[in-house]
Amino acid sequence: MFYVQKYLDKLQIPKANNSPISNGCKTNILLYCNYYSFYSQKVVMALYEKNVDFEPFVIDITKGEQYSSWFLDINPRGEIPVLKVNKSIIPDSTRILDYLELYLEQETTPLIEVSQDTKILLTINKFRELIEALPAGLITVGSFFHPHLCGTPKLPFILPVREVLKNGDMSSSKNLRRLAEEHPKAKEVLLYKAEIQDRKHEIIANEEEYLKVLNVVDDVLAQVEKQLQEQSEDNWLCCEKFSIADINLTVLLQRLWELGLEDRFWANGKRPHIENYFSRVKLRESFKKTIPNLPVHIKMIITSQPPLYIGAAGAVSIGFVFTLAYIFKKLIR
Numbered sequence: 001m002f003y004v005q006k007y008l009d010k011l012q013i014p015k016a017n018n019s020p021i022s023n024g025c026k027t028n029i030l031l032y033c034n035y036y037s038f039y040s041q042k043v044v045m046a047l048y049e050k051n052v053d054f055e056p057f058v059i060d061i062t063k064g065e066q067y068s069s070w071f072l073d074i075n076p077r078g079e080i081p082v083l084k085v086n087k088s089i090i091p092d093s094t095r096i097l098d099y100l101e102l103y104l105e106q107e108t109t110p111l112i113e114v115s116q117d118t119k120i121l122l123t124i125n126k127f128r129e130l131i132e133a134l135p136a137g138l139i140t141v142g143s144f145f146h147p148h149l150c151g152t153p154k155l156p157f158i159l160p161v162r163e164v165l166k167n168g169d170m171s172s173s174k175n176l177r178r179l180a181e182e183h184p185k186a187k188e189v190l191l192y193k194a195e196i197q198d199r200k201h202e203i204i205a206n207e208e209e210y211l212k213v214l215n216v217v218d219d220v221l222a223q224v225e226k227q228l229q230e231q232s233e234d235n236w237l238c239c240e241k242f243s244i245a246d247i248n249l250t251v252l253l254q255r256l257w258e259l260g261l262e263d264r265f266w267a268n269g270k271r272p273h274i275e276n277y278f279s280r281v282k283l284r285e286s287f288k289k290t291i292p293n294l295p296v297h298i299k300m301i302i303t304s305q306p307p308l309y310i311g312a313a314g315a316v317s318i319g320f321v322f323t324l325a326y327i328f329k330k331l332i333r
Contacts, residue, residue, distance in 0.1 A: 029054040030084040032074065034061050035292050036156055038136040039093040040081040041251045046097055048286035049242065050108045062164060067179050067190075076186040078179075078193070094132060097244060114241040123238045124245045127227065130220050131248040135213065136255060138200055141169045142210045143259045149207075149214065151260035155297040173197035214264070217256070221265050221274060224249060228273035237277070242284075250281045254291060 031047070031054050033040035047054050059065045059080050067078045075082045075091045083090040083099065090099045101112045115121060140157070143150050144166040153162070176194035180187040203209040227237060236246045253274070256265060266274040281287055 028086055030057055031055070032057045032059055032082040032084070033080050034059050035296065037061060037080055038251060038255055041290050042093050042247050043081045043096050045251065045286045045290040046100060046111055046247050048289050049111060049247070050100065052100070052108060062168070064175070069183065072183050072186045077189050078186065111244040111247065114243045115239055120239045124243045127224065127237060127245040128248055130223065131252055134217060134220060134252065138203060138213060139217065140255065140259060141166065142204045142213065143261065145204050146207055146210055151263045153260040154258050156292070157258050170201070218265060221271065225271040225273050228277055246281070250287060253278045
């Protein structure tokens with residue numbers, strides 16, 4: 001997916017005013033995000049790790065709010081997350097994480113420059129790049145088309161959410177082309193994204209191609225397992241300190257677990273160091289604050305349905321909602 005990013009990097013985006021960010025009690029940091037967005041989760045978790053005071057502005061991606069006129073004025077790519085600091089706009093999770101590290105006040109917890117050891121810093125950068133190169137969206141949607149390649153999906157990726165996301169993705173290239181005509185300023189990037197969506201659908205629809213993607217994930221996790229094996233028991237991925245590489249790995253493992261892919265990649269003793277790592281990282285406060293809990297899941301499932309579905313559901317006994325909540329709780333135990 002590097003060719004996509006190289007193209008997008010050439011497009012006009014608002015320039016960041018790289019001035020230091022105050023981290024006082026009154027936040028001047030606004031994050032356009034969605035708590036179910038893979039890339040938003042990385043930034044949110046990093047902000048919590050750094051103890052940065054920020055205000056989230058949730059974008060409803062199930063209803064395509066990222067392509068609304070007002071948001072395209074902020075980010076013509078129609079992508080989240082986007083960080084706004086005073087009048088500066090910083091799109092793209094990788095750029096945001098770098099920006100936070102370089103321009104926050106020095107007393108905030110570092111995630112990149114965590115050591116004076118050059119070897120450690122190189123290792124952090126290596127695993128950061130390895131994991132960032134994985135196509136999270138393709139992995140996610142592909143699992144909906146090939147459920148037999150996965151185990152048991154967890155919240156939020158269960159029916160009917162899977163069908164909503166699957167159907168939305170299938171119509172995405174058509175919608176992007178329509179939006180390109182409606183928003184001339186963002187036309188070039190939206191048309192290019194439509195072409196990428198068409199290519200993505202070709203891969204998703206072909207089981208052999210999708211398996212190739214899963215094999216790449218497997219190769220990356222093999223390197224992660226080897227790296228963890230070389231660490232002390234209480235260390236994280238690259239050293240004793242939690243780093244940007246750990247942010248990326250944590251969110252990746254969580255997404256794979258939600259999709260039901262843990263048995264394929266690490267569970268049941270297949271990769272014991274990753275299994276232990278995932279158990280440990282889920283205890284971190286930043287993880288608990290970043291990953292949506294059961295009440296958020298239920299609200300999302302209800303509000304993500306088409307209006308007719310919601311109307312029909314409203315006629316059903318309220319007891320059904322409590323039954324769903326009970327089933328969901330059982331599923332995530």
